[in-house]
Amino acid sequence: MEKQYTMSKNQKIIFDLIDKSSEPMKAYSILFNVQKKGIKAPLQVYRALDKLVEIGKIHKIESRNAFIACQNSSCQISKATAFSICESCENVSEISNSKLSKYLSNFADESGMKYSKYNLEFFGLCKKCKSK
Template structure:
């Protein structure tokens, strides 16, 4: 149900927004939503956007294998685009390996103004 809400939203949702959507389905406490979100993040089906304190459904099939997600977030309209920067992923992998750092996951958030909003301005 939580994943369905995020998939249908077409953009990021906070845990409380998800809870509001799912109250009629028996969800009563934020902890229920957070537990589901934790599992979905663990499985790579959902990403947490730290700067928005929100969650978004993964737009890549089989995302759970790559461990790196990058997002361009428009500060004007709120549009969020997920992308996979292969060069950055390789650079981060090389750095972590050469420094003995055990990386669990990486989330990159780019903040700015999207192409559509720049056209309007």
């Protein structure tokens, strides 16, 4: 059995908020939403976010400076992330495709670099927006 990480108070508050959200959340929007729970300063939010990213409970969508909860129950793939982003409605969803992750995890080129992590963001139009 693996040891289960126990989230701290602030981490839990912030994770729950992001997890409930149907869309990626930005740091200051998170701050606004948790002020009634006693989290008053940006740094408190950023510290929790950093930790949550580190343990794989959330991911940062780099192109949007926003955070979403990991969709994989096991959260083992925080080092191998892929997202699809609709450029019209800004809907973001995590891609879990084992072929893709296998392909990328094993990717190596002539650079001699050892990759320990990757992040992939696809952009396009989602089904809904495409048919408009």
